[in-house]
Amino acid sequence: xxxxxxxxxxxxxxxxxxxxxxxxxxxxxxxxxxxxxxxxxxxxxxxxxxxxxxxxxxxxxxxxxxxxxxxxxxxxxxxxxxxxxxxxxxxxxxxxxxxxxxxxxxxxxxxxxxxxxxxxxxxxxxxxxxxxxxxxxxxxxxxxxxxxxxxxxxxxxxxxxxxxxxxxxxxxxxxxxxxxxxxxxxxxxxxxxxxxxxxxxxxxxxxxxxxxxxxxxxxxxxxxxxxxxxxxxxxxxxxxxxxxxxxxxxxxxxxxxxxxxxxxxxxxxxxxxxxxxxxx
Ligand SMILES: Cc1cc2nc3c(=O)[nH]c(=O)nc-3n(C[C@H](O)[C@H](O)[C@H](O)COP(=O)(O)OP(=O)(O)OC[C@H]3O[C@@H](n4cnc5c(N)ncnc54)[C@H](O)[C@@H]3O)c2cc1C
Ligand code: FES
Numbered sequence: 001x002x003x004x005x006x007x008x009x010x011x012x013x014x015x016x017x018x019x020x021x022x023x024x025x026x027x028x029x030x031x032x033x034x035x036x037x038x039x040x041x042x043x044x045x046x047x048x049x050x051x052x053x054x055x056x057x058x059x060x061x062x063x064x065x066x067x068x069x070x071x072x073x074x075x076x077x078x079x080x081x082x083x084x085x086x087x088x089x090x091x092x093x094x095x096x097x098x099x100x101x102x103x104x105x106x107x108x109x110x111x112x113x114x115x116x117x118x119x120x121x122x123x124x125x126x127x128x129x130x131x132x133x134x135x136x137x138x139x140x141x142x143x144x145x146x147x148x149x150x151x152x153x154x155x156x157x158x159x160x161x162x163x164x165x166x167x168x169x170x171x172x173x174x175x176x177x178x179x180x181x182x183x184x185x186x187x188x189x190x191x192x193x194x195x196x197x198x199x200x201x202x203x204x205x206x207x208x209x210x211x212x213x214x215x216x217x218x219x220x221x222x223x224x225x226x227x228x229x230x231x232x233x234x235x236x237x238x239x240x241x242x243x244x245x246x247x248x249x250x251x252x253x254x255x256x257x258x259x260x261x262x263x264x265x266x267x268x269x270x271x272x273x274x275x276x277x278x279x280x
Contacts, residue, residue, distance in 0.1 A: 002083030024059030036089030108190025134169030
């Protein structure tokens with residue numbers, strides 16, 4: 001039996017959706033930072049998605065995904081009332097959440113949803129949470145209302161200036177770190193160039209930064225080696241040692257190279273899928 005989809009909401013039509021899944025065993029153990037591996041068909045690959053929220057009482061978890069290629073398109077083809085073939089988790093190490101003071105949680109693109117769960121954890125423990133979220137334009141911003149419901153402050157930037165401050169989210173971060181010397185930690189979840197840029201800003205101010213890495217994952221349980229990343233000169237597997245690491249120690253250049261390694265195969269697979277869909 002698969003995992004039932006209780007609710008599906010389109011956040012950015014055709015691009016990003018949120019699903020609430022009936023997964024009591026996962027919800028009972030899910031903590032901020034955890035992810036699940038999903039498989040949409042028996043012959044297909046497994047893909048990792050962060051648990052964006054969990055409600056152990058209702059036995060529900062929330063996932064938010066960007067439609068990028070074949071597997072996320074197969075997921076997007078499912079609707080409320082359908083079942084996802086396999087949902088395995090929670091996987092990875094949960095976020096280290098300690099009461100430290102002021103924590104800035106930075107989210108970019110779909111990463112805002114994952115960051116939201118981490119920020120909620122910091123808020124629950126009593127940290128002063130400053131959310132910084134950025135997107136290319138207003139219509140691509142996610143989870144603003146959810147973050148407003150618990151964050152002590154929420155600052156927004158858009159690249160085109162259609163909402164919040166014009167520019168990149170790293171500008172908001174730099175301005176804040178210049179003014180506020182009480183920030184104890186920064187957490188960043190989003191595209192790799194954004195997490196790399198956040199880390200560079202934190203370096204200027206000597207501020208600790210945690211980033212959530214998203215290398216290719218195949219099994220998600222430490223057996224295949226696909227998610228290899230270099231942290232502090234040592235090989236780590238993001239699925240079992242992460243996905244969160246000290247940003248100052250991550251080899252971002254290697255991560256970028258490895259993420260691009262299968263672009264051609266991924267495009268072929270997605271094109272074949274779209275061809276199949278258009279031919280009914
Ligand atoms: C720990 C973790 C958590 C993630 N959480 C989210 C999330 O909450 N929401 C979200 O939208 N995306 C998330 N991702 C990325 C997501 O897994 C990929 O977007 C997805 O696998 C794309 O698959 P596809 O077949 O649709 O696209 P493809 O065309 O196969 O790939 C498009 C791009 O997605 C990435 N990707 C492809 N396959 C994998 C894979 N097996 N593992 C990891 N990355 C892959 C690569 O960068 C690739 O270039 C997460 C990744 C990791 C590692
Ligand atoms: S995904 Fe296989 S070792 Fe991490």
